Amino acid sequence: MLVANFIAYLSCNGYAAATARSYISALNFKCKSESLSDFSQSFIITKLLEGFCRSNNRPDSRLPITLDILGRIIAVLPLVCTSNYEATLFSAACSLAFHAFLRVGEFTLAKGNSPTSVLSFSDISLSPDNLVLCIRSSKTDQHGKGASIILSRTDTPSCPLKWLREFLDVRPVFPGPLFCHFDGTPLTRYQFSTITSRAISGLGLNASRYKTHSFRIGAATTAACNGVSSDVIQAADTPTIWLFGSSLVKRAFFSLKTQSEDLNLGLRATLWWQGYSGMTMKRARKRLRHLAAVGETPQVILVHCGANDLGVHPLRQTLRDTVAVYNFLSTRFPNATLIWSNAIPREALSFANNKKALEKARCRLNRHATKTFTQTGTTLSHPQFSSKKPNLFISDGVHLSFEGNQLFCQNIKRALATALNQ
Structure with a gap:
């Protein structure tokens, strides 16, 4: 009862839910080190902490880039980019980022990173109905075990197979990163963020609410709306x-x-x-x-x-x-x-x-x-x-x-x- 009152005190005095969990964890550790009972698994305590967490949730300010917004971004890119090649490059990158749940660091080059760390030309296999991506390493795969992502053709304007095929038709034959400019230099994180932000602003949307991670958020939102289980979505995001x-x-x-x-x-x-x-x-x-x-x-x-x-x-x-x-x-x-x-x-x-x-x-x-x-x-x-x-x-x-x-x-x-x- 004393612990329950302590949780109530923390809630009433404006403490964060994470702080309450940390305090309770510390108290429980001390109890277990003294061979006392583990109160953290008590039904009342767990429910109090769950309620505390729900009442203190802070909404994420980032908005998802939905399938509809993705299509509109691709449509406006020719007005934002400096050439047809650049528009095709960014259209393919945006489409793949959304449909493959890619992190921006997996297909664009950040300052200080090696070009070998991003998706390369040799990592893709394209057929009429399927696209296979080989992600050699990622933040959830720091040992470099690798993983394959298979995408199928869709009938939407943002179909990743359509845009990647169009991009490969005009891409110079350079080894290295898949997404590169006409001179072979890799697409950078900054460039991708800047161009997509301009495209979003061109749609009349608040660009500050949409970040590069909004593609993954939007993909997860779309998957949930289509009945994909939360476990599958969490595995991807x-x-x-x-x-x-x-x-x-x-x-x-x-x-x-x-x-x-x-x-x-x-x-x-x-x-x-x-x-x-x-x-x-x-x-x-x-x-x-x-x-x-x-x-x-x-x-x-x-x-x-x-x-x-x-x-x-x-x-x-x-x-x-x-x-x-x-x-x-x-x-x-x-x-x-x-x-x-x-x-x-x-x-x-x-x-x-x-x-x-x-x-x-x-x-x-x-x-x-x-x-x-x-x-x-x-x-x-x-x-x-x-x-x-x-x-x-x-x-x-x-x-x-x-x-x-x-x-x-x-x-x-x-x-x-x-x-x-x-």
Whole structure:
């Protein structure tokens, strides 16, 4: 009854549903560690949390590009593009993005990526009635196992077979990316986003409400209207999660990869691991701006950063930088769930003479960041690292051992599952 009252208190005081789930998960972890009963599976508790989540849902501001809008976009492209070739190129790209549930990064080139990472000319097989695409790798297939997508001919103006055939009839014979300009240079993400935005504006629609991901949203909406089960749709359209932070995030990723474990942590989501050695809150905003320009729009963003600032930069500056990072993310991605991952204690720091003062600064950073991020998001604690356990660290006393990485990833998975209601 006490836990139920606590959930009601959180709801009445404007806390986010993800925050409530995180608090309950932390309480339940403590109970289980003390060999007490698991109350999280109680019927009353689960229903209270479900109701809390439903009452706090924030609508996605992005609108779907429906089959009708897709046809209208293709019709207006000749007025937007500079040549018939370009109009055919973008018509084929838009049609394929919609009908194949493609992510924009799977068929357009982003800055810094290799041309071999996108759909290539050799990855397609076209027959009179079918089109087979070989997706060699994607964000949900970071090991590059590959997958095939089969599309059939349709009687709609946006038929992917029709437009791809028309494009291939005029495309120069160049190896490499399938979608390229007449001089052979690959179609970029920026170009695709810009031209489709202009076409949408030309239709009299609010282009700010339609993003490149709107093709996938529209495809999922159309599939649902046609009776396709939610499991099939979810398999095609999984949420994107950013894991941003310091070398702890980077090393956790490589630990999973070395052990050939699931880089998505068993979640129905695509995890984009963005860990950087020496990353600080002072540099985080600049890096996040770059990621926002090249990455898929995330539904969840987890930030694990700040420990490298302690003892190097003034604490007040670090706290201001933390707020600046939150403000940037909440403004740039208003529909994303933001998660602050608490900086964990460190066993050793070569430059820190006063370990007590450093620990005090770490606790203050976590309190300040928690207060900031829980305005719209939630926070993730790492209780296993609260007491000194040398076996969780390697010899430098900073980075995590194999066991430490396992616990770190388990904590991340728990927080993400809560945010995704999985």
